[in-house]
Amino acid sequence: METITIKDIAKALGLSTSTVSRALRNSYEINPETKKLVMEYAERMNYRPNPIALSLRDSKSKSIGVIIPEIANHFFSQLINGIESIAYNLGYHVVIFQSHESYEREVANTNYLVSRKVDGLLISLSSLTTNLFHFQDLMERGLPIVFLDRVPNAIETHKVVVDNFAGSYEATEHLIKSGRKRIAHLTSPIYLSITTERLAGYKQALEDYGLPFDESYVKYCYHGGKVATENEAAVQEMLEMPEPPDAIFTASDRLTTGCMSVLQKKNIKIPQQIAIVGFTNISVAELLNPPLTAVVQPAMEMGQQAVELLIRLIEHPQKTDVFETRSLKTSLIIRESSVGKAEAL
């Protein structure tokens, strides 16, 4: 795997490495003829600067690290596509890691990316992260970080989120207006920002429409839906309540499909017996049985905005005095899973 280096070019052309280096960077202080000579030779030999050497020298890498819970999730893969589309245009490479909803892996990935000298970090917290020291420490040491979707309250930096409260309110309102009375909420761990915000929107809608809020209709899945058994148990508990719900509002992709699976297995009719609205970007929502009503997040755009903010932070670190939190709008797409008259279970 030998590759040609500046030294090789210098030797071949009888020049010094610095002259070659300067010529390649098109420095004004180099004789046009020399420049041409060098450029052409480099081109011919297919010279490529060694980014490792550059990183070592400059302690930067023109790359940004992304840590998300899971790739196998349409919301996150769209997020990545948004991130990549912008990053590549601005000359940055994107290195993707999955935390698999594990705090330990999030920390390990973070450390690795930092040691690899990424210029900045884009993070969506794992559902099990409660300690933020690994990020706080980095921020204090000057590493630019932007959070998206699952963001920490305790850290001051740019953030890109959706209006979870509004999205959740709208979903709940829709269920209420469709005549549902006992609306349950299946969600992620309470210490995630998205969980509390969605919960708040849900509560507010209930209150505004005069429905009682009953804590026992809210089930938290510690692993954010990753662990199927936990998921199933939560739905099962709902079904076994003295007054089972006539609608379930689910807070993520996994939670939604997991919930539908259980209902299907139990032959519970959706939406007649239980209506479903999912906070999800699942790609085949309209192919499901029944087609799924969904609160959709502009994932691509979230990714794009987040990189933009991050790269601005990287390239103009001093210029940032105030951090912004951008909040994008969700859209409620109504399909069959939530409409029509309720039937007793």
Place this chain on the structure above:
Amino acid sequence: METITIKDIAKALGLSTSTVSRALRNSYEINPETKKLVMEYAERMNYRPNPIALSLRDSKSKSIGVIIPEIANHFFSQLINGIESIAYNLGYHVVIFQSHESYEREVANTNYLVSRKVDGLLISLSSLTTNLFHFQDLMERGLPIVFLDRVPNAIETHKVVVDNFAGSYEATEHLIKSGRKRIAHLTSPIYLSITTERLAGYKQALEDYGLPFDESYVKYCYHGGKVATENEAAVQEMLEMPEPPDAIFTASDRLTTGCMSVLQKKNIKIPQQIAIVGFTNISVAELLNPPLTAVVQPAMEMGQQAVELLIRLIEHPQKTDVFETRSLKTSLIIRESSVGKAEAL
């Protein structure tokens, strides 16, 4: 972002950098006491070797590059999970890139990974890759590469695939036995290995059961399903044939869901009017309307075996005289989309 280096430790302890380096690597030629001193200090200061410096020195990185068409696809994300699970245990990091089914991006990603000194490459070809020079060149220069799923015939190296012929044969046979007579095949570009193999299995089944093979029942999607319009047009063409198919065997995730979308829009009943079997790992197959019969690939295991082969190649380059192609089995999971009597369109 200053981090502590060997030099700092040396200075603090009044030693030379080489002594510190050796102590940290637990070299036999270092006085146990010095060793202990250094180790403890390093531990206390949270010293981490700079991997960039190591890469520059050794031209290796303890990391492997993965280039796949698309993350937003269950088959590939499972593949990645398989790859990661093994790689981490063996101390390698995994760097993931998407070609987005574009030859140019595949080449660009390859070059980048190589310049970043990955120790090896795991590749699943883009649907538009016909020229293999970028890989051939690297292999000749000694870079270990293992292909998986979409593999090139023209390159000799380890490969991990599924038995596409058998999977396809089984799917087609199933449709025939369910009474279907005009079975169409919606597939990827013909120059992908998976396409020709699946096509061959399909043909063989038709032949074995005495059904005619009609080339016009086979539609190739140049972009492997990525471009929805192309996808739709292909299905549309099928429907407009003088004798439209009574079953469609689709060759990938995207092709399958795209096809189902079109049929749904046109109010064509599945499976009554057209039965569907998909060569797909889509996670919600059983939640679809109707639940989807699928040829499922052991994606996780494919990923695991591929990294194992790759890492073996990396760590014992000389020991490999023969390359192996591992072929794993698919499984046909029968659901409603392909059973029951056929009705005229």
Place this chain on the structure above:
DNA sequence: CTGAAAGCGCTAACAA
């Protein structure tokens, strides 16, 4: 047992 020095590829301050 420990240290000095070179080198991985590149750039920039300093000299010429």
Place this chain on the structure above:
DNA sequence: TTGTTAGCGCTTTCAG
């Protein structure tokens, strides 16, 4: 306009 040198962090001869 070009060359020399040092240094980014680390390991490894080669010399003590």
